[in-house]
Amino acid sequence: MRLDAGIALATRHRRSLTVAAVLIVAAIGFEALRLVLREVHLSDVRTALHAVPDGRIAAALGLTAISYLLLTGLDWVALRGVGRPLPWRIAAAGSFTSYTLSHNLGLSLITGGSARLRLYGAAGLAFGEIAQVAAICAMAFWAGVAGAGGIGLILSDGIALGPVTLGPAAARAMGAALIAALAVLPIVRASGRESLGWGRLRIALPSLRQMAALGALSLADLSAASAALFVLTPHGTIAAFPAFVVAYAVAVVVALLLHVPGGLGVFETVVLATVPGDRPALFAGLLLYRLIYYLLPLLIAAIGIAVAEGWRLRHPIRRGLSYVDRAGQLLAPSAVTVLVFVAGLVMLVSGALPGVKGRLADLQDLVPLPFIEGSHMAGSLIGTAMLLVAPALTARLRSGWAAARVLLMCGALFSLMKGLDYEEALLQLIVAGVLQYCRASFYREGGILTDRPRWPWLVAAAAAVGLSIWAGFFAYKRTPYSDELWWRFAFDANAPRFLRASFAAGVLLTAASAWQLLTASATRSLPDALPPEDVIAAAAAHASRTDTALAFTGDKSFVVSAAGDAFLMYRVQGRSWVVMGDPVGPAAAWSELVWSIRRACDARAGRLCFYQASERMLPLFVELGLQAIKYGEEAHVATALFSMAGPRGKSLRHAVRRTEAAGAVFSVESAAVVPALMGELAEVSAVWLADKAGREKRFSLGAFDPDYLTRFPIALVRVEGRIVAFANIWVSGDGEETSVDLMRHRPDAPYGTMEMMMVRLIEWARDAGYDRFNLGMAPLSGMPSGRLAPLWARLGHAMYANGERLYGFAGLRAFKAKYGPEWVSRYIATPPGAAMPRTLIDLARLVSA
Known part of the structure; x- marks a missing residue:
């Protein structure tokens, strides 16, 4: 039990524990570096820095350029390996941006991965394809590390890595083992397997030719990167290079495994502990290498992306629609962020x-001491x-x-x-x-x-x-x-x-x-005042859906059209702005409304979401760049065709006869009568809520609120004059649809009360001239399944088929199917990509609150 509790606690605080672990490892790395350099002083390092020849610095710059150029080849080949080739300039941009970020900031899945996601996503690649490209590049990188280390071990005359010493025979044997391990994936590919993984989580294996290209590029990259450091350190002859490559590979592996941002401190510690030589000169070389191989490419990438974005914004006429422009627009803020950081x-x-002594002496004659201290x-x-x-x-x-x-x-x-x-x-x-x-x-x-x-x-x-x-x-x-x-x-x-x-x-x-941490708040919405009555009346006159009535629940914010004849309602949960249903008003105003909330949401760094939208919204979702997901189906009963005759109506006939035999009487009262009934209605609602052990939900449903209920006519079922069930009635503005919102009853109401109420309501709607009766949603019903269905559809279908104990999806649809409805699709629209899961989590919290 204690182990389970510990696992649960670790899961709940996973992010905090991850942060703490990374900081602890970084602190250990700095402490280890201090111990390694305990006999090295800053003055010695400065002397060694000035002693590095300009020619060696130029050679390091050239080798760094070669290394990053070779890395672009990894992405170029990997894109072909997943069947989505892109021009080299796009692969180069994705590779260079990804590697500069991950090299300096660490956490490659978050930093470099996000850069690839934005660049390649703008080029049309799906999330899974981008993940496969990243996985192939990662495998190629590790193959290069193993290959370089193996070749270095074979070519060296023994290795001394700090306290670990390998003789020539042992070094060659270990090197041969590393080289042999590289043959595993080619053998698997040659056997006919085209992917690796479990279930649907699979990584495409490149062809043998592509594998050879990836291996050669990665090996050459690691050689160039290690050579860039080698020329900055005092080693004398090229004969020491193989052993140096081994030490470099070990340092890279340790830095990556510990996930310290940029390997800062850890990489330097391992190199200092494993490479022989003058410590001040070696540390000076490491500092120059950090500047040349890490910071300089980062600054070049960040400045280049930022300047390109600034040029794009200053030349709107020449602004392109290519994925290069879209990717640059996405990456520009991150590039500026890196520069400021x-x-x-x-x-x-x-x-x-300490400052430079000569400059401090000059400053002493110009500025008083308090200014220097304060500055x-x-x-x-x-x-x-x-x-x-x-x-x-x-x-x-x-x-x-x-x-x-x-x-x-x-x-x-x-x-x-x-x-x-x-x-x-x-x-x-x-x-x-x-x-x-x-x-x-x-x-x-x-x-x-x-x-x-x-x-x-x-x-x-x-x-x-x-x-x-x-x-x-x-x-x-x-x-x-x-x-x-x-x-x-x-x-x-x-x-x-x-x-x-x-x-x-x-x-x-x-x-x-x-x-x-203590005061961070969720994204705030626009003012949530209810639109004026004339705006609501003008908009509702064009409404074909009854859920317009949700505007009166008191928990929503609104966007109103410039003409004052349409509005949409929404609510903010976390960073997600969730719009309820379709806009209310003439269809000509819908585009104005959705783009208004799109701009407001974007200005506050929010994520836009639409809930229970109709098919009429699908073209607008395409314009907004949102991904539409089928949420379920809504049951519409054509009142003129409704009948309890025949085999399908048998259960309804039985419920009506049984309930009315128990003395139940149905009636519809006007909104003017509701205030006088409020006390008895409140009693029914209270016992219903107590029996459900739940609480009121407001976003997609109304709640028991006297101010809200008095706006609508109400359906009642009485037994001996005592109200045992009620439902408030919604009516669409165009007079074609009616439905119910709250449906509540006493526990001692006669069996079949709610079926009888629904039958009589449909008949009442028919007699009053309404064309259809809306029975509401059957969530997750009608979702496509099978191998070719989207992942979200397969998940929804699985929940519908197997989640009866959680919600009763199939039972709810079966209840509504008794009335012979026509099923109409309803949709959720969310931002695509990684933002979708977070938006759906916010939506689930909102509708269940």
Whole structure:
């Protein structure tokens, strides 16, 4: 039982535990790096950095370009492996964007995967096809790691990886085993299998020719990437390269398995622990490699995407409709977010390190000490604030854009005032210029910290602050700690400034995260005031559905047409804006209404959803870019054709005769009579709710509310003058349809009371001149099944067939089928892709609340 409770607790807090685990691993990595570098000092590293020849830096830049070029080939081949070839430029954009994000931020499924999803999704690939491309690229990458490691082991004269030493024979045997393992998938493919997996979760296996191309590209990529680091480190001859490749492969594997963002600290620790040589020079090479192979491509990708999006917005006439334009539009906010995040990280790390002595001396003659102290503190706080503002840019919030622009400009100013760091100031100004150029991309309303916290960004922000603190302790390891350090103010007091700035940055990050966690609210809707009576009357006159009456339940917001003759009603749950039914009013106004709520929803970073919409809405769903899902079928009884005669009406005849024999009397009372009956109706409703052990539901149904019920005529069943059942009656504005909303009865009502009430209501509707009686929804009925049906349809059909104990889907349809209805399809429309499941969860919460 304790184990089950522990598993349940872990499942419930999975996200928090994941965040904590990643932060703990990152902290362990930084601590391990500190231990490895305990004898290395910052001055030695700076000397080693200046000693790296320009030719080696140029070679590292060239090898980095080759590595990323080879990575584009992986996506290009993988797309052909799943049968969805795209032009190389699209594959290159998807690959370069994906790998730059995943290399720097880690969590490749979230960062790199989202980039592929947006780029390839805009090109028309389905989610499953994009997932297969990512899986094939991942398998190719791991094959390259194994191949490079295996070849390195075979070519080396023994391997010494820190405490682990392998002789030549053992190294060659292990290398041969790794190479042999690479033959498994080709053998499986050669045997005739075209996919791997279980059930419907399968990954397409590329052809043998494609496998060979993927393996060669991946092996060459890892060789180029490791060579880029090799040329930056002091190894002398090429003979040491095979052993270096093995150490590099081990470092890559460890960094990926631990899921630390960018492998920061972990990768460097493994390389330092396994590669022999001068420690300051090796660490200097690792720092240059981090800048050249990781940060430089990230900045190039982010600036390129952001500038392209800014150009697109400034040239609307030349704005294309290709998937390149759509993908760039989707990725631009993320690119700007990365730029601002990197700018904040640079500010933090710079604030933790001592300034250049010559520049501080020049600054001493220009600026008084309090200005330098304050600028140093302000710079670290601004860097932390940039980390917190970055997610607001991803959400396209105008407030996030404005705050980031101010922070970048202030960051450039304080970079100069704290130590004449003109390189850092230039970076801040470049990012500010890119941000200004993309101004039109940020149009949504909302506060910076009002959205729900996004744990990948919180992890990344915490890791960035942790990196700056680690850098400071590494830089000032020779400085003896004492309480007096906190209160020492002097031009050469770098360590005290680092302590104060780091403490302030930590407090700001903690306070902002706690505030967001405690006060984050759901997306707010537009004002929910009921439209004026003249608007409701004008709109209802064109309504062919009775659920227009849901406008009076008091829980909905509204969008009204400019002409005042139509409206739609909706409610916000989480980030999902759920529209109830079709718009109410003339069909000519529907497009205006749905696009109005589409723009309002988008401006608040919401997800638009339509619930129980009719087939008439399907063309609009296509225009809106929503995916329509059949929800079930609505039962419509043609009143002129309704009859209890014949075999089908046998059960109805029996129920009516039995109920009326027990003294039940049916009647319909006008809305004017309802207030006088309210006390007795409330009693019936209370005992009905108590028997159901449930609560009122308002969104797609009415609730027992006197103000609501007095708007409608009511059907009653009395026994000896005592009300035992009632139902309020809805009537469509065009006078063609009628239906009931609340149907409640006492537990001691005669058997068959509700069947008798429905029969008499249909007859009453026929006599009153209504064409049809709406019996309401049969959820999940009529869903297609079979191998070719969509996944959502197969799931719905399975729930309908096997979920009787959960809801009684089949029983509800069988009850309504007794009245001989015509079944009319009703739909749900949601955003496609990964947003669909989250929207459906919000919808389920809303309709069950």
